[in-house]
Amino acid sequence: xxxxxxxxxxxxxxxxVACSKGSQINGHTTRTAYKSVKALxxxxxxxxxxxxxxxxxxxxxxxxxxxxxxxxxxxxxPEEIIAMGKELYQQRKxxxxxxxDQYSSWEDMIAKFGKERLDQENRKNKEDAKDKANDVLxxx
Numbered sequence: 001x002x003x004x005x006x007x008x009x010x011x012x013x014x015x016x017v018a019c020s021k022g023s024q025i026n027g028h029t030t031r032t033a034y035k036s037v038k039a040l041x042x043x044x045x046x047x048x049x050x051x052x053x054x055x056x057x058x059x060x061x062x063x064x065x066x067x068x069x070x071x072x073x074x075x076x077x078p079e080e081i082i083a084m085g086k087e088l089y090q091q092r093k094x095x096x097x098x099x100x101d102q103y104s105s106w107e108d109m110i111a112k113f114g115k116e117r118l119d120q121e122n123r124k125n126k127e128d129a130k131d132k133a134n135d136v137l138x139x140x
Contacts, residue, residue, distance in 0.1 A: 025081070027074025030066065040078055050114050052078045055085020062088055 025040065026032040037056055041049045056073070059081065063069040073081065086106050093100045103109040 023077055024075050025073045025077075027070040027072075027076075030070065033070060033073060044078060047110075047114070048078065048082070050117065051082045051085070051110050054110060054113060055082045055088075058085050058088055062092075 023040070023043075024036070026036040037052075041052055044052055059072065060069060063072060072084075076084075089100065089106050089109070093103075100109070103112070
């Protein structure tokens with residue numbers, strides 16, 4: 001009977017420790033990293049979400065070695081990933097990276113990606129409305 005309170009105390013402590021990493025990327029494997037990125041981006045505001053996604057995938061593109069990439073992002077919070085993405089953007093822009101010559105700054109690039117995403121969502125909503133108009137199911 002004396003073991004039950006000790007067991008409950010240990011269980012509650014371990015659950016608190018496990019829950020404290022909910023705002024960080026789990027980079028133990030590629031699958032867990034992608035899962036945690038998906039969960040983290042859903043908690044962010046739409047503006048921060050786009051910055052976070054662009055930063056994460058820019059880092060993924062720049063670090064080809066899987067293990068090195070996972071070590072880089074493991075335990076990082078979205079704010080840290082965004083800062084790393086901005087830094088990488090500036091390095092690539094200064095070195096004359098071909099894809100970045102069309103953007104004047106990081107903010108300009110994020111704004112254009114945000115506009116593209118809104119356009120895609122609007123197009124999808126219009127297509128869904130057309131599909132509903134052509135629905136052959138009838139209400140009886």
